[in-house]
Amino acid sequence: MIKNIALVAHDSRKKDMVEWVEHNREKLDGHKIFATGTTGKLISQVLDNVTALKSGPLGGDQQMGALIAEEKIDFMIFFWDPMTSQPHDVDVKALLRMTVLYNVPTACNRSTADFLITSNLFSDMEYKPEKRDYSAYLAREVKKNIAETNFD
DSSP states (O other): OOOEEEEEEOGGGHHHHHHHHHHTHHHHTTSEEEEOHHHHHHHTTTOSSEEEOOOGGGTHHHHHHHHHHTTOOSEEEEEOOTTSOOTTHHHHHHHHHHHHHTTOOEESSHHHHHHHHHSHHHHTSOOOOOOOOOHHHHTSOOOSSGGGOOOO
8 A cells, every 4th residue: 555655854864864764765665755855855866756845944844734634644754853943943843733633643753763664554554543523623603703702
């Protein structure tokens, strides 16, 4: 079963991502890879079928979030740097929020990425994550006066 895999890496973690992709090339071959900016350019030297989005700070994180909201991503590997402030930290947080909201399996470090890619759910079968029911939220009453609306 072909998976749609998101690969994202902060600058200080791009080398780690390329090494991880090289190490897992056989498992990743044949799947559709979506990556942000420079990460996409780097891993496309190792893998075919890489769709490179914009750089994260230039909207790539938001593009990836949109793919998740459209349920076009099966899982995400995001090697982020917790020690360096990013100019687009709010976009990073929004992207990670989308993975939680849509229940997309997400690895933020190499160990967890290794667990995901070696899981039987990755290689042997189709996996559809449980979807949360947001119908009550969508059906909530929206008052005409925005100041009176409770968005909780």
